[in-house]
Amino acid sequence: MNRLAGDDLSSTAVLALLGRAGPMSRAALARELGMSPATLTQVTRRLLAQGVIEELDRQEPSRGGRRARLVGLVGDAGRALGVKVAADHVALVDMRLDGQVTDTVTIPFDATALEAVPAIVELLRPFTNPREDLPALLGIGVGVPGSVDRPDSGVVDAAMLNWRHVPLGTMLGAALGLAVLVENDVNALGSGERLYGRGRTLNDFLVVTIGRGVGLAIVAGGHVYRGAHGGAGEFGHVPVALDGPLCTCGKHGCLEALIGDDALVRTARTAGLVGEDATPDDLAGLADGAGDRAERARAVLREAGEILGRQLAGLTTVLDPEEIVVMGEGTRSWRWWEPGVRAALQRHGRRRDQEPAITVEPYTDTIWAQGAAALVLAASLDGGVGSVDPRRRIHGLGDGAGSRSAT
Amino acid sequence: MNRLAGDDLSSTAVLALLGRAGPMSRAALARELGMSPATLTQVTRRLLAQGVIEELDRQEPSRGGRRARLVGLVGDAGRALGVKVAADHVALVDMRLDGQVTDTVTIPFDATALEAVPAIVELLRPFTNPREDLPALLGIGVGVPGSVDRPDSGVVDAAMLNWRHVPLGTMLGAALGLAVLVENDVNALGSGERLYGRGRTLNDFLVVTIGRGVGLAIVAGGHVYRGAHGGAGEFGHVPVALDGPLCTCGKHGCLEALIGDDALVRTARTAGLVGEDATPDDLAGLADGAGDRAERARAVLREAGEILGRQLAGLTTVLDPEEIVVMGEGTRSWRWWEPGVRAALQRHGRRRDQEPAITVEPYTDTIWAQGAAALVLAASLDGGVGSVDPRRRIHGLGDGAGSRSAT
DNA sequence: GCCAGTTTCTTAAGTGACTAAAGAAAGAGC
């Protein structure tokens, strides 16, 4: 099997930092990672020889001395397949180490069928054949709308797919002979965001998705938090209204049962705004228009924003994130959600100077699958090291002069 | 100054494991930490020479070969002072490396006074003098009811104490010449619980305190989670009732404004159950009694339990903890809270097989200060290493033979 | 009671990541 680097921690730390922060000089890497310049010469030499990183022509301006030569990840040093399994389709992307997508496919698919997993295997097989013209395939990342015990074994429980204890990871791994990482789809999205999105410079943030369901990924200390059983992030089924509508999960008044796509359409239908078999897009289109009915449609979305904002207020009070990244199909009508979300966050959230920023990532068809591919690259780059700031280590308390590390 | 171990990670990993899991054999340590037996011989030899660990007389029964000789932490290899700063008093404990408390003091104190910090210095000074008869003082841990930017610099914001940006950590450190770690009081409690309490065998759990306020510490992946600004765990000010009573924080309907001590007494007073200047203890005493008024007092507590339980249901849905540890003064009447909490958790929380266990730690006067002391010992033992279960690491994607990283 | 098999611990020799120190290379400022 292909591997990215040697056993040493520095290599992976360097790769992780380059993956997260983009091209840097050796000196900057050394400072950032708390290593000696000598080490960086060695490490970069080996990685250059392996073809994993490259020296860029672009140079940093001089800071009063010799100009720094930038090194950066070589995108085609490796690639990963990202698979998003939804109830009615499978999306697949082929992504390079630097996050560049080289191929995308979306295939209608009944994931609730009995033989769904073998079907997925056959669907993936053509993409896993060795290719001369492409970088080495490092592994397959799979995002599923459900909970996963551990990414490497990948046992899936997904009510939406009718899956109970399906050992997807080992089945795919055995059938395809590749490293397979399975993860909850929103958590996968969080990994992607951490590696290639807003999270490149953030250590503690939330990814919230709105759309058919309501999802959450918690990035804590630079890592996606999975909880004790891999079930962390079940935002959609947080109890909100004591006697609210019945949710697909069997409980009443879940957040998702109030502001998920189905709930919004139902609300609009009850209000006589849309017809019997309207879609979420119909509602969004209506809200974007003019007139009284558009106004009332916008009120529905604003109200949804307020409900979401109140829950986010509670969450930020407890988790203290630096930023909230909103994603998903529902962001198409984000501008109608936004006022409600912001108002609720301001009224019920943290005090101003600790209030998280809110950013919105535009929705693309492949973003879920990209997140899944990022799982593999994150594992390759991270190695469980990248997030630990070496300068933050405590070297034995109170050891004379400056032992309390210079964070 | 005293230091516990060398810079190498194995020593700290060994100490951390012994601190968490109790005495073990060298072979068990090697297995558990994924190191070679040879390394453990070396590491334990050095630690034995330093007097930090000792060989115990007690031996493990043979498993078909040579009997294992247990090594364990030497309790008197070090000690720490733990300080809990409350609005009206300061509590202090002197705790040994093994968690044994050798001295406790509680002093009435006005922490809201202008010269509070110098007063704390003078209060601590007698305890920091070198003592022949006691183990070396490793440092001072301080728990405060507020948010702290970073434990080492220790800049405190505490509305309850009227403190704004008070650099408590550096001030104490400079005045006393010792390592000082400052942390939110509930987070400190979480550290203590992780090291010496239920958390010894748990990696993901919540510590919830009930009493004057409502507090939360989140232990995620073996570490107390601090959030982006050190503000994680502000459970008391999660918004619950949109138009609820005014909270001390200026918002309406915070959890604390509904089920904190003051709120409960107020509710009981409004219901005519207790008199004008009743205390929380009066309410607890009443609930423990018999008759109609006792019945109604119990209803007040049960209702508080339900409110708490609903919020915990939301929290466990999102965080997926393995266990919830309830602590604090309020646990004196826990048996009247419990039915409400459990009912709400069952109705609104995770499905049965992922439902967190609930345990209650009996309240003691010094438990907050013990948590503060644990900060120091946790830092000494942890070193950012111990909490990572070496068996859970990803061994370099698909690279059969272990390329283990010594995180 | 002795030998085979097991488990625990130690010793010896070697690998490899990392470092400090010194210097070379390449620029800025005067």
Add this chain to the structure above:
DNA sequence: GCTCTTTCTTTAGTCACTTAAGAAACTGGC
């Protein structure tokens, strides 16, 4: 030109950790 800075490299050495081999201590079978 010169000095000062910053970046990168080379050299020689340190130290944690490992493998391999064996010693120590125990169980169980015969």
